[in-house]
Amino acid sequence: MSPVKDASTVVLLRDGDGGPEVFLLRRAAGMEFAGGMTVFPGGGVDATDAEADIAWVGPDVSWWARRYGVDEPRAQALVCAAVRETFEECGVLLAGHTESSTVDDTRPFADDRRALERRELSFAQFLTRHDLVLRSDLLRPWANWITPVGERRRYDTRFFVAAVPEGQIADGETSEADDVRWSTAGDALETWRAGETVLLPPTWRQLRDLTEFGAVEDVLAQDRAVEPIMPTLVGEPGAIRVDFPDQDEYYSAVTHPWAAR
Structure with missing residues (x-):
């Protein structure tokens, strides 16, 4: 059985004329996991994400540990990975120089952003170097999905939601994506139904x-109970099907073939 690695994903939001918009990336086709899939920013937890000497404001580590049902070092790693991966993949940084501020322009950190992506710099080192405080109060717990048994790569992924801080711009300057866009959730689903994108069940x-x-503030106001969901791989003639909650709605809506692998 493949080992399960912790991962964090952030559903990044902003308000648009048609309601809340979400930032989506299409992973580069050559990626080993979910290549070609449309996803939210995120990735695996790095060992350095659990470093204790990190400047932090907002709900403390024990609060996050309770919400996700993990111990405190693991909770810190998950939150740090969420903020780090969001910065690496789209240049949005949920941090500021004071407990009540956020960085309004992340472009001066471009070199460190690349160093983080190459794992030449830990996130704690980055925050210390620039006298920054991680803003855990800008994140909300949202969901927990676990890759099915039988997949070669497996992740225990915690989903967070967050709004883009004022003044910051989400971009696509990452080697892991070949297309990025803002879209309402409804438009993203319509694009998927038309066969123009591929969405994994958690997305x-x-x-x-x-x-x-109807608005980002409505999303952030939610106090969701996070329960783990682990789909099941089921062999079918000529295909592998994934069984999960609400699967009938997923399979009846899609107009193009989808395979778990």
């Missing part, structure tokens, strides 16, 4: 849930 489910909200 589809978060987008479907977001269609219920």
Whole structure:
């Protein structure tokens, strides 16, 4: 059985004319995991994400540990990975120089952003170098999906939601994506139904849930109980099907073939 690695994903939001918009990346086709899939910013937890000497404001580590059902070092690693991966993949940084501020322009950190992506710099070192405080109060717990048994690469992924800080611009300057865009959840689902994108079930489910909200503040106001969901791989003639909650809605809506692998 493949080992399960912790991962963090951030559903990054902003308000648009048609309601809340979400930032989506299409992973480069050559990526070993989910290549060609449309996803939210995120990735695996790095060992250095659990470093204790990190400047932090907002709900403390024990609060996050309770919300995600993990111990405190693991909770810190998950939150740090969420903020770090969001910065690496789209240049949005949930941190500031004071407990109540956020950076308004992340471009001066471009070199360190690349160093973080290459794992030449830890996130704690980056924050210390620039006298920054991680803003855990800008994140909200949202969901927890675990890759099915049988997959070669498996992740225990915690989903967070967050709004883009004022003045910051999400970009696509990452080697892991070949296309990025802002879209309402409804438009993203329509694009998927038309066969123009490919959504893994966890991504589809978060987008479907977001269609219920009229503004970003409504999303951030949610106090969701996070329960782990682990789909099951089921062999079918000529294909592998993934069984998960609300799967009938997923499979009946899609108009193009989808395979778990």
